[in-house]
Amino acid sequence: MTDILDELTWRGLVAQTTDEQALRDALAAGPVTVYCGFDPTAPSLHFGNLVQLILLRHLQRAGHKVIGLVGGSTGLIGDPRPTSERVLKTKEQTAQDVERIAAQVRRILTPEDGEPPLFVNNLDWTAPISALDFLRDYGKYFRVNQMIKKDAVAARLESEQGISYTEFSYQILQALDYLHLYREHGCTLQTGAQDQWGNITAGTDLVHRVEGGTAHALTTPLITDSQGRKFGKSEGNAVWLDPSMTSPFAFYQYWLNVEDASVVSLVKIFTDRTPDEVAELERQVRDEPFRRAAQRLLAQDVTTLVHGEAATAQAQAASAALFGKGDVRVLDAQTLADATAELPGGAGEVGDTVVDALVASGLVESRNAARRAVADGAASVNGEKVTDPERVLTQEDFLHGSTALLRRGKKALAALRRG
Template sequence: MNIYDELKWRGLVNQVSDEEKVREYLDTPGQTMYCGFDPTADSLHIGNLVPLLCLVRMKRAGHNPLFLLGGATGRIGDPSGKDKERELASEEKIESQARNIQNQIEAFCERNTGEKADVVNNYDWTKGISFLEMLRDVGKHFTINWMMAKESVKGRFGRDDVGISYTEFSYMILQGYDFYHLFMEKGCQLQIGGGDQWGNITAGCELIRRKAQGEGYAVTFPLITTAEGKKFGKSEGNAVYLNAEMTSPYTFYQFWINTDDRDVIRFLKYFTFLTQDEIAELEKKHEEAPHLREAHKRLAEETTIMIHGKEELEKVLAATEALFGKGDIMSVDAPTLRGAMEAAPGVEYARNELPDLPQILIDLGMAKSKGQARKDIQGGGLYLNNERVSEFDYVPTEADFIGGKCLLLRKGKKNYGLVTVK
């Protein structure tokens, strides 16, 4: 199947500049396309997965995708989808974030293709261009009327409270120049991106037509929302990051396992490499026995392996079984357990200053007084590493600590607390 037709089957084509020409372009292996990622945070998040995956799909289909780091555009700020001006980050911060994101891109590409990513940085070809050169050689090809008609800036005009600076207004010129540069230097004729990037991408197509008398193509992805109409990628108001230190592999896995039943098949198409036949089989199982949640489990497994690797998935599954099944909690990897309990209250003690369980419960906020804590313990409601505790004045020992680092307390069925030692 032509990769363009696969993207359409997966529901990933929103806008396309010329469908037949794009399909024809992608019919021959070895074609070049790109997508940009501005370093606006220390990590990519799952909202970046669709374009990231699309570039990898292109590579697996035999093409030559370029992963563009916005070292220059990240210094400016994209107005697309924003109702107010961005705060400009320091150059040092942008460069640090760019390094982090490049490492993520390279690891992701190598893990899922076995090959190295071709990463380019637009700061490399824009840092030497003078203001006069940009105005004369690039800006001359853009009319204010045409730029103002773009959705990325149109929504900000007529609003005296926010407006739009000349800096952000000029963003599409920079992005358009990126496309022109890659067209001239790499023979790249296709740019892909989110639906909010249509104006910026077509600016590049227009610059290629005017300045190089060539032809560039544009494909955008739809804005992905959940069945409830919420913007995809938010978990209780927090972004789900690809960096394991910002979102633990356990939390990452749980995000996918908790996918709404109405979304799971659609998300299998968007976020995995599973084939039509494999997804059709999972859809059939989901319809026949939704309570088994096989589609959800496969979605969570595939995405976790894709980002964190199979070894991390195995740790997550072991922790899940130990917490909610009959697995051995003592065999769970301590960092994974901490990730699983990141939303639970925690307390840290020096190794030689561990108090008794009633005091620990008070410190965790799981009991209001020692009297209440002892009552809970005597009533059989407290568990230490999934084992019921009977001694109300018990002081944990070295043998109780999972991996020598942490222990898990549970009061009742769902009230957890994590104790770590320095």
């Protein structure tokens, strides 16, 4: 596919555009300058933000200039949610989150993918504007009867809580970003999630009203599974890009556990795999689903993009050690801790017998049951089968001085931790 818009559509990355043919022509004539904004509503970006970063990478590789914007000012206000008012964070908290998110954006948008990206913070041009200038120079271009039609605003107006003027003004602030980038960098395309359509088109309208220019918008669809449930949650929690909030191991496992019905579409969205490669994966999912080839490739590619090759290799090794025939001893201390964090377990010490360790970990209910497990060849320590019920745990059994991985049978696992 030589047309970037065709490729983005094939990958499932296009939900809406302001004028598809005009955008197609602009991209073909290129290069186009495009931006996407990321507000610091949390200390980390998440699954949904990753969709936007990948979209920018595709445009960058097609020869276009990309701008990653972190919302130092819009993050202080908060994009209206349909349900309730946001709790405003302090300026200090927002500044810290801006730094963390900016670092994540820089890790994924790199010069290696094409034209060097530009990184900006909208606080730089918003903070100097006085309240009077904001109302006189920009507020006059917005009509309240149009603003209240935005989905989130309309939902809040119908609620008992209503909406504050602070959040109501958010779309003006975001539109101001587009106008500023249009003026300073010739930016004519903004991308974002489908639920940002109202805010993005407020920007295209402002560019047209103030400068008489043409500005485009492109949004990505909501990513859902075969049951219509939103992707990006793991055990009820968001899948974060920050390794301290979602570990590389948990991140890898999330992608590895994707259902067959959705995996091919996610490969298209989140990886650079070609149509021929995707077609082969589709065949494997259909004919050899037990191999989970598509899930393994998806987990590998996305974890490498977000966390790097070394972290992916450790996550793969941990997955093999826990669920296959891998060696748990090759894991570094952090990966071992992450991989065993959700396992049942108990406390043990050097000198404890394996029988006592099996009981302490909860893998068996009694010492007699533990002895039977050993006699049946069903017990192991760090992947090594135990044959002697009197065998004691040594210093070396506690990997990195902290954890011994116990197994009963093929699937029952536990982590015995010192002290």
